Amino acid sequence: MADKLLFDRIDEPGLDTIEVYKRRGGYQQLERALRMTPEEVLQNLLDSGLRGRGGAGFAMGKKVSFLPRGGMDKYLVCNADESEPGTFKDRELMQKSPHMLIEGMVIAAYAAGANRSFIYIRGEYELQAMKLEAALIEAREAGYLGEDILGSGHSQTLYLHRGAGAYICGEETGLLDSLEGKRGNPRLKPPFPANQGLYQGPTLINNVETLATVPHIIRMSGTEYAKLGVENSAGTKLISISGNVQRPGNYEIELGMKARDIIYGLAGGPEPGREIKFWFPGGSSSPVLKPEDLDRGYDFDSMARAGSMLGSGAIIVVDDSNSVVDVALTLAKFYRHESCGKCTPCREGTNWTVKMLERIHAGDATPMDLDIIASVQDQIMGNCLCVLGDAMAMPLSSMVAKFRDEFEQYIEDKRAAAGLGEIPEPTPIEIAGAAA
Amino acid sequence: MAEQSSAVARYGHGSRIPGWDDSVDLSKDPAVVPDPATTPVPDELRAQIEAAMAKYPNFRSAAIPALHAAQDLHGWCSPTAIEQAACVMRLTPGYLTAVATFYDMFETKPVGRQRVYVCTNISCSLRGGKEMLEAVKAAAGDDPDLNVRGFECLGACDIAPMASVNGEFVGPLEPADAEQLIADLKEGREVLPDKQLSRRACADPGARSDG
Amino acid sequence: MPRPEERFVTFSIDGREVSAPAGVMLADGAKYGDIEIPVFCYEPKLGAPVGACRMCLVEVEGIPKLQTACSTPVKDGMVVHTQTQRVREAQNSVVEFLLVNHPLDCPVCDKGGECPLQDITFGWGRGISRMVEPKRHFRKPVELSPLIAIDRERCILCYRCVRFSQEVSEDYQLILNERGASSFVGTFDGHPYVAPFSGNIVELCPVGALTSRAYRFRARPWDIEGSGSVCTHCPAQCNVEFTVRDERVLRVLARDNHGVDDGWLCDKGRFAYQAIHSDERITEPLVRNPDSGELEPATWEYALDVAASAIEQAGSSVAAIAGGTTTNEEGFLLQRLVRAVGSADLDSRAGLPPVPAETQRALAAPALQATIPDIEFAHTVLLLGTDPIDDVASLDLRIRKGVRRNGVKLAVATSRPSALDANSRLWLRYAPGAEHAFVAALAAAVGGADGVEALCEKADADPKAVAALAQLLQDGGEDVVIVWGQRIGAAPLPSLLNLAAALRLGERAGAGLIEVPVGGNARGLREVGVQSNAGPGLKDAKAGKSAHEIAQQAADGKLTTLYLLHADPVRDYADRRLWERALQGAEAVVAHATLLSDALRATATVVFPAESYAEKEGTIVNLDGRVQRLRPAIGRPGSVRAEWQVLADVAKRAGHDPQVLTGPIVTQQVVAAVPFYGGLTLEEIGGKGVRWQERDAASAAPEAPAGPFEAGEPLAAPRPNGALRLGTYRSIWAAPEVEVSPALKFLTAKQQAEISPVDADRIGVDNGGRVTVSAGDVSVLASVFVRGNVPAGTVFLAEATAEQSATELLGGEPGLVEVRPA
CATH class of the missing domain: 2.40.40.20 (Barwin-like endoglucanases)
Structure with a gap:
């Protein structure tokens, strides 16, 4: 495994101060980048093959290249609204090495030609906001932010913006609306933020980890960075492991590492005597995988081939002491709570799904309800304004599909407990006009 | 209209949502942008909001910072708090209400000033988060100074089950910690110092090598 | 700002080749091929689409995901499918989701029968429900305002109403509270949603969630008929559709006319129809009994005779005043009668001073006339001495739209703070009554003349602000529209004309002046000759007295008969006490009125019952010269007669038979008398009206005198000195x-x-x-x-x-x- 990049001696005391950060070579990559042309910096980003670390995995260099050239006001926004259940990597990074993010942001903004930048941090991260606020003051005083940075002619403002508790603000357009002082409703795309984002100006939006990786790309050069990891999944990745493992926490791995080595090797696997029932490979929005998928490589393509996704790199392990129905209900309730309410399928679909799962929980359901649940998830997928609806529908579909037997057993047991007796013979619902 | 229908049985089932049954009060005036001439705003709050407005190309971006400031001052986003923020920002109170009700951290009903958010999302619930919430609620009792809430994922699943106590993340918690947590809070002590996330080292052994 | 040019593109939809204007959204473009795509949240009047309801999902070849037709502009060569299995599944799904919490209380819902949700469920729904969970129930309806009830169970959260409040009327009182499935429409802290345009949300609501408290349960869609006409409550003259049941107007809806109202109504226009059926309405002629001294119901014959003899006897000492709701036809007959008996004491200017005929002709020059849609596309709009929200309500929304959507630079110059100050690039104040000095200062600043400082001092206006305004008008782009209020009076008008000339407003199609008069049809009344110093067509005529002079003469007992056609000078005009004395002083007062004011009750000799605007037939002229047509929607109550006929009968009995047998004959006479209306017919006016400046006959407009105009010496605003x-x-x-x-x-x-x-x-x-x-x-x-x-x-x-x-x-x-x- 390669040396740590982002987590290199992350616990070193005082790393959150500019003094220690600089002593360790901090801001040298910024100086180097500012001596290059923006096009050269962009080329390094393109060469690196770095894919966004927030969840969607879009190539970062390409995203930068989408911004129109020209003298208009352009913006860089760092998405630090880390809210995907199971994800907590950006938190550790911002808290312990805030200057790495700032350095990455100035370099990225230089490549994109953006002069105004913001970090949108979730409101609950109060300690991290304080650390960043302090680091921003230091960076401004040191001349790494402001007018004519290091004599390069590049000027940049960078402000921290605290959110106030809404998962949907992690969706990039919801984040933009929130940053503009509105309810954090996602916007219709197109137009995409690269053309019309914050205040209608071209906007680059990247995750904390993505931006913090940028100084390392400059240090190594894009082509060298690209040698880390596996095809289509270059570099190292911070992963957050949680749930039923013995050593939950953040780990930096080289992409392509076997999932089993992460879950059992790094995180110690489930408590002795317990087996993994299923696991979310990329946050609670990713379709669940079963133990037989553990020998796959942990990278974008392998997870996609397994029918799931790498997402934010958050692995949640569920062992056999838990009921899949309980997890499904917790999950569905979360998405109902976080749906912004703007579009119909998400707002009503999450709400309806919760009601059905609650009925299963209460012992007043039949297996036919599982078909309706599955059908409702299908009706949500692909029909929503943003991906939040899909974020519930995908894992929920996978749970119902992969654990149908357990759901049915649960329904039967609950009915018995509720004294409702045998399940009646189902009467198929006839749908007028629908194909048989 | 009010009295008769609340007694009707059919309203007893289905989900209840605060606000949906509410009529407006016709004796009130429409809520337009508050006139500075008739809306007093504490100087410090005004200064905080104006400083926030200056940070952004469009002053409306300061809506969330303004509500944070107003909530800090008033304890919750009370109508007065919102009117004051709206007056400084030259917006209608409605604008800020729409924003305030969207976000979980803004309280639109009076609550205690001491915040305890207990995570009940997946990773925490797999390790007893929901039981933890019950334990903390029980320990808190009906102390009006405490605001104990279940919360969605707070981004600290490595210390599951966890809670955010006035912004300080603590965990992994056990039900037995609940009493101590509440006691620390009531006494004004640091809350569960051994369990504070801010003091925790990175889990990755590689990251610690020469730290 | 140049307006977008209309270009057509061709695309294929469900196998049909369809041609539609480039840039329109697929949801609208499909209509060009007679294909309907269902929508809830989409409403082009509200601005950019939001794509929230997901009802309009369609398949566009080459794009893997289904697209919302409301937000996808049509493009050349696009291939669209709206009937595939995939699209149908998506449509069925959205309908099913919308009905998850929507109660099926259609039989008792006010929207039933005219409900888009009903129609779309029928047309695009699956027809069954798989939802067995209990639906949510809430108390309903609850009050949202004294005008509007809200039924939150029925709300499908399409956002239309809140978008209207936030992005059209910009009052930002109506909001969405909470989030997700808990979201609901409401206001801040239980304050009612009271704003001048609030009623529009009832019309926007695609379900029965927002209902008019005035209309609730008054009729079912199959009980009613719609009848198009024009609102005469203010000079905006918004196009309306009356909902009529059993000869009663029960509701007023907007009848979208981009040239006039842009599809919005103010709450007065929407709800003041109730006055038509007021118990206080006069429905029969009243004549003062000489014995008892009381106004008493009389026969038409008697009332007409009394009125005619009052006029006949008075001869040249007859004076007449017409109010803003008077049609061109009525005004024309009135002035003809007054002039026929040898008087020229006529006015329709709401008590404001008369404007010399020369000035009027200069202001009426077609080249100098901006249109209402010009406001939306101008580079700069200057509001001068008028606040649209009070003077011409729907124009307020048009100005906001221009500023918000097209970046129009708005400047506000008024004495009183304006509702549009917040939307303006710059606003400035001058002392009330100092309009003359202010406009002269502005004209001098734009023209580079001396004396700006001194004039600013007289107007008590900030010279720096005046300079900034002058610069904005000169350098902000050529298309400048000046919207000025008639209330600024006559004295500033020469300076206004000089200002327009300095800005070359007459030379550009998108630039010009728009006058906001006092009174609904003030422009039409002047054009047909209801004024003391110009006859029909603004032609020279024998000079007479203006309203104020008429009042003084009457108060002095020197006027014999005063004819008040829909005018209530005691209430509406300056110097109430003078007018009270005037009405007492006149020997006879003949009035047409719908309601009996105290002044008429005390002094009128004859009161003819006036038609309401829903009963009238005739024409009126909008701010920018658009001749519009009033069409009767209901029968007249009681023994009310058509007022053109009453005027004709009075004239006939007074010995001046105007030779009219029908309303349209009067219209023909008006058209014949006003050269620039030449050849205009009711058919041509049609449902949307026609601007006379855009017709060939506009060349017959009176010749406008060339400037510069003598500005006169403005008075200085008084110094308060403690007062x-x-x-x-x-x-x-x-x-x-x-x-x-x-x-x-x-x-x-x-x-x-x-x-x-x-x-x-x-x-x-x-x-x-x-x-x-x-x-x-x-x-x-x-x-x-x-x-x-x-x-x-x-x-x-x-x-x-x-x-x-x-x-x-x-x-x-x-x-x-x-x-x-x-």
């Missing part, structure tokens, strides 16, 4: 039709003294306290309204309120008043 300057305005809610409409009664304007915090402190009064405002021995009572943006040294009062009207204080020159705690 306060009095400024007045006319609230949209200060009108009898508001007072007698039960739904609107709560909005009735009450007298408020708007003063600055400084003056409130000095006088020692608090917000809401009572004060007496007096000028000499006259005073009115008002409650104090402390406003941070009122200039110190000035107090503003409302005119034409039912009681304590500021017109009491407007006896002489604009002056100073004393304000004291009452």
Whole structure:
């Protein structure tokens, strides 16, 4: 495994101060980048093959290249609204090495030609906001932010913006609306933020980890960075492991590492005597995988081939002491709570799904309800304004599909407990006009 | 209209949502942008909001910072708090209400000033988060100074089950910690110092090598 | 700002080749191929699409995901499918989701039968429900305002109403609270949603969630008929559709006309229809009994004879005044009669001073006339001495739209703080009554002339602000539209014309002037000759007396007969006491009225029952010269007769038979008498009206004199010296039709003294306290309204309120008043 990049001696005391950060070579990559042309910096980003670390995995260099050239006001926004259940990597990074993010942001903004930048941090991260606020003051005083940075002619403002508790603000357009002082409703795309984002100006939006990786790309050069990891999944990745493992926490791995080595090797696997029932490979929005998928490589393509996704790199392990129905209900309730309410399928679909799962929980359901649940998830997928609806529908579909037997057993047991007796013979619902 | 229908049985089932049954009060005036001439705003709050407005190309971006400031001052986003923020920002109170009700951290009903958010999302619930919430609620009792809430994922699943106590993340918690947590809070002590996330080292052994 | 040019593109939809204007959204473009795509949240009037309801998902070849037709512009060569299995599944799904919590209470729902949700469920739904969970139930309906009830169970959260409040009327009172499935439409802290355009949300709502409290349960869609006409309550002349059941108007809806109202109505236009059916309506002729001295019901024959003989006997000492709701036809017949008996004492200017015919002709030059849609596309719009929200309501929305969507630079120059200040690039204030000095200063600043400072001093306007405004007008782009209020009076008009010439407004199609008159059809009445110094077509005519002179003469007992056609000068015109004496002093007062004012009850000799605007036939002229047609929607109540006929009958009995047998004959006479209407027919006017400037006959417009115009020497605004300057305005809610409409009664304007915090402190009064405002021995009572943006040294009062009207204080020159705690 390669040396740590982002987590290199992350616990070193005082790393959150500019003094220690600089002593360790901090801001040298910024100086180097500012001596290059923006096009050269962009080329390094393109060469690196770095894919966004927030969840969607879009190539970062390409995203930068989408911004129109020209003298208009352009913006860089760092998405630090880390809210995907199971994800907590950006938190550790911002808290312990805030200057790495700032350095990455100035370099990225230089490549994109953006002069105004913001970090949108979730409101609950109060300690991290304080650390960043302090680091921003230091960076401004040191001349790494402001007018004519290091004599390069590049000027940049960078402000921290605290959110106030809404998962949907992690969706990039919801984040933009929130940053503009509105309810954090996602916007219709197109137009995409690269053309019309914050205040209608071209906007680059990247995750904390993505931006913090940028100084390392400059240090190594894009082509060298690209040698880390596996095809289509270059570099190292911070992963957050949680749930039923013995050593939950953040780990930096080289992409392509076997999932089993992460879950059992790094995180110690489930408590002795317990087996993994299923696991979310990329946050609670990713379709669940079963133990037989553990020998796959942990990278974008392998997870996609397994029918799931790498997402934010958050692995949640569920062992056999838990009921899949309980997890499904917790999950569905979360998405109902976080749906912004703007579009119909998400707002009503999450709400309806919760009601059905609650009925299963209460012992007043039949297996036919599982078909309706599955059908409702299908009706949500692909029909929503943003991906939040899909974020519930995908894992929920996978749970119902992969654990149908357990759901049915649960329904039967609950009915018995509720004294409702045998399940009646189902009467198929006839749908007028629908194909048989 | 009010009295008769609340007694009707059919309203007893289905989900209840605060606000949906509410009529407006016709004796009130429409809520337009508050006139500075008739809306007093504490100087410090005004200064905080104006400083926030200056940070952004469009002053409306300061809506969330303004509500944070107003909530800090008033304890919750009370109508007065919102009117004051709206007056400084030259917006209608409605604008800020729409924003305030969207976000979980803004309280639109009076609550205690001491915040305890207990995570009940997946990773925490797999390790007893929901039981933890019950334990903390029980320990808190009906102390009006405490605001104990279940919360969605707070981004600290490595210390599951966890809670955010006035912004300080603590965990992994056990039900037995609940009493101590509440006691620390009531006494004004640091809350569960051994369990504070801010003091925790990175889990990755590689990251610690020469730290 | 150039308007987008219309270009057509061709695309394929469900196998049909369809041609539609480039840039329109697929949801609209499909209609060009007779294909309907269902929508809920999409409403182009509300601005950019939001794609929230997901009802309009369609398949576009080459794009893997289904696309929302509301937000996908049509493109050449696009191939669209709206009928595939995939699209149908998506549509079925959205309908099913919408019905998850929508109650199926259609049988008792006011929207039933005209409900888009019903229609779309029928057309695009699956027809069954798989949802067995209990639906949510809430108390319903609850009040959202005195005008609107809200039924939150039925709301499908399409966002239309909140978008209207936030992005069209910009009052930002109506909001979405909470999030997700808990989201609901409401207001801040239980305040009612009361704003001048609130009623539009009822019409926008695609389900029965927002209903008009005035219309609820009054009719079912199969009971009613729609009838198109035009609202005459203000000069905006918005196009309306009356909902009629059993000869009663039960509702007013917008009848979208981009050239006039852009599809919106104010709440007065929407709810004041109730005045039509008021119990106080006069429905038969009234004649004063010489014995008892009381007004008593009379036969038509008798009433017509009394009126005719009053005119015949008075001869040249007849004077007539027409109010704003008078049609061209009625006004034309009136002026013909008055001129026939040898008088020229005619007025329709709401008591404002007359404008020399030369000036009028210069202002009426077609090249100088901006259109209402020009406001939306101009580079710069200057509001001069008018606040649209009070003077011409729907124009307020048009200006906001231009600023918001097209980046129009708005400048506001008024004495009273304007509702549009917040939207403007710059606003400035001058002293009330100092319009002449202000416009002269502005014209001088634009023309580079000397004396700007001195004129600013006279107007008490900030010279820097005037310079900035001059610069904005000159450098902000060529298309400048100046929207000016008739209330600024006659004296500033030569300077206004000089300003227009300096800005070359006559040379560009998108630039020009728009006058906001006082009174619904004021422009038409002047064009057909209801004024003392010009005849039909603004031609020279024998000079007569203006309203104010008429009043003085009548008060002095020198006027024999006063004819008041829909005019209530005692309430509406300056110097109330003079008018009271005038009505008492006239030997005979003949009036047409729908409601009996106190003044008429005390002094009228004959009162003819007037038609309401829903009963009238005729034409009126909009701000920008658009001739529009009023069409009767209901029968006339009681023995009310067509007023053109009443006027013709009076004239005939007075020996001047106008030879008219039908309404359209009068229209023909009007057209024949006004050269620039030449050849206009009712058919040509049609449902949308026609601007006379755009017809060939416009070349027959009177020749406009060339400038420059002699600006005259403006008076200086009085220095307060401890007193306060009095400024007045006319609230949209200060009108009898508001007072007698039960739904609107709560909005009735009450007298408020708007003063600055400084003056409130000095006088020692608090917000809401009572004060007496007096000028000499006259005073009115008002409650104090402390406003941070009122200039110190000035107090503003409302005119034409039912009681304590500021017109009491407007006896002489604009002056100073004393304000004291009452």
